[in-house]
Amino acid sequence: MLWYFLWIACIVIFICGLCCVCKKKKKTLQIVGGKALGWQTNGNSKPSTNLGRTEAENDRDDLETDLYHWTKTLRPIQWFPGHISKTEKELKEQLKLMDVVIEVRDARIPMSTGHPQMDAWLGNRKRILVLNREDMISTADRNAWANYYARQGVKVIFSNGQLGMGTMKLGRLAKELAGGVNMKRRAKGLLPRPVRAGVVGYPNVGKSSLINRLLKRRMCPAAPRPGVTRELKWVRFGKDLEMLDSPGIIPMRISDQSAAIKLAICDDIGERSYDAADVAAILVRMLSRLPTVGMTALHGRYKIEADGSCGRGFVQKLANHLFNGDTHQAAFRILSDFRKGKFGWIALERPPQ
Ligand SMILES: Nc1nc2c(ncn2[C@@H]2O[C@H](COP(=O)(O)OP(=O)(O)O)[C@@H](O)[C@H]2O)c(=O)[nH]1
Numbered sequence: 001m002l003w004y005f006l007w008i009a010c011i012v013i014f015i016c017g018l019c020c021v022c023k024k025k026k027k028t029l030q031i032v033g034g035k036a037l038g039w040q041t042n043g044n045s046k047p048s049t050n051l052g053r054t055e056a057e058n059d060r061d062d063l064e065t066d067l068y069h070w071t072k073t074l075r076p077i078q079w080f081p082g083h084i085s086k087t088e089k090e091l092k093e094q095l096k097l098m099d100v101v102i103e104v105r106d107a108r109i110p111m112s113t114g115h116p117q118m119d120a121w122l123g124n125r126k127r128i129l130v131l132n133r134e135d136m137i138s139t140a141d142r143n144a145w146a147n148y149y150a151r152q153g154v155k156v157i158f159s160n161g162q163l164g165m166g167t168m169k170l171g172r173l174a175k176e177l178a179g180g181v182n183m184k185r186r187a188k189g190l191l192p193r194p195v196r197a198g199v200v201g202y203p204n205v206g207k208s209s210l211i212n213r214l215l216k217r218r219m220c221p222a223a224p225r226p227g228v229t230r231e232l233k234w235v236r237f238g239k240d241l242e243m244l245d246s247p248g249i250i251p252m253r254i255s256d257q258s259a260a261i262k263l264a265i266c267d268d269i270g271e272r273s274y275d276a277a278d279v280a281a282i283l284v285r286m287l288s289r290l291p292t293v294g295m296t297a298l299h300g301r302y303k304i305e306a307d308g309s310c311g312r313g314f315v316q317k318l319a320n321h322l323f324n325g326d327t328h329q330a331a332f333r334i335l336s337d338f339r340k341g342k343f344g345w346i347a348l349e350r351p352p353q
């Protein structure tokens with residue numbers, strides 16, 4: 001009997017031992033595999049720790065999660081000026097006339113400037129995605145987004161509405177995509193007509209500037225604040241292209257408050273809709289986590305001593321140091337410095353995993 005129990009105990013100990021060895025082996029293999037993947041990426045990125053993603057990319061994901069928690073405690077940001085619901089209605093009617101739709105987004109926040117209903121409105125209509133303000137992001141940001149959209153098979157053009165980069169290509173692509181319209185007309189014995197391209201997107205992303213640059217004339221009013229274009233307007237380019245400039249559209253309720261904060265930081269929604277100090281505090285927290293900025297750069301820029309304060313504390317410190325305690329002015333300075341690229345040109349969003 002005793003021998004029988006001893007025999008069973010030995011078998012159990014042997015099986016447990018085997019399991020532990022297997023687990024250890026598996027763990028070791030994972031670490032080795034992770035590093036090996038990292039070495040194969042380009043020399044600029046840090047070694048990968050998670051399925052070929054760089055540490056910087058993983059840090060960005062963590063930052064998004066933290067941003068979600070930071071914004072949860074703030075007063076929600078909502079901005080929906082009266083003219084937008086009218087625009088939405090008119091745009092849907094004009095859609096029928098468009099041979100191709102050009103959707104313009106802010107290259108600093110391509111996700112947050114994508115309208116949640118756009119896909120449903122456009123259906124299988126031909127479309128071109130434009131990431132404007134390309135001068136306001138880094139080359140690494142641009143490459144990350146270009147690869148992301150290439151993988152999805154989405155046609156994307158990077159542009160600069162202020163200087164005109166990308167606009168010629170945009171005009172060419174619009175004509176090319178909509179070329180079928182005139183083939184059909186010819187087949188029916190009808191004369192060709194100009195191709196119609198509708199330019200749509202969030203407020204202040206550069207829609208009117210792009211059209212003006214393409215036309216080489218200021219036909220559409222453009223200004224550095226959201227809500228300037230108030231009505232839809234077709235503009236003619238030579239004899240074969242027409243473009244529709246439209247006021248920015250934005251959902252009536254912004255359900256994603258991380259997106260709302262980023263829209264505020266990038267000046268893509270009216271400044272009356274948010275508390276500048278709240279928004280600047282979050283921007284400071286975000287910048288403090290970006291490897292190209294960090295707290296040292298923030299302290300250096302404003303010549304204030306490091307005391308561990310971040311977010312609201314930092315805004316207050318800057319207010320005391322430069323603006324007689326006025327937090328609104330301090331917040332506005334931080335926001336406008338970011339918008340002017342004083343912390344370097346950086347995208348606030350990188351492609352999702
Ligand atoms: N730095 C930079 N500024 C731009 C760019 N495109 C437009 N802007 C500026 O952004 C502001 C808003 O542009 P606007 O065309 O009125 O935007 P819309 O509201 O989408 O029509 C204007 O002050 C433009 O000069 C760009 O690519 N880079």
Ligand SMILES: [Mg+2]
Binds near residue numbers: 208221222228229
């Ligand atoms: Mg406009």
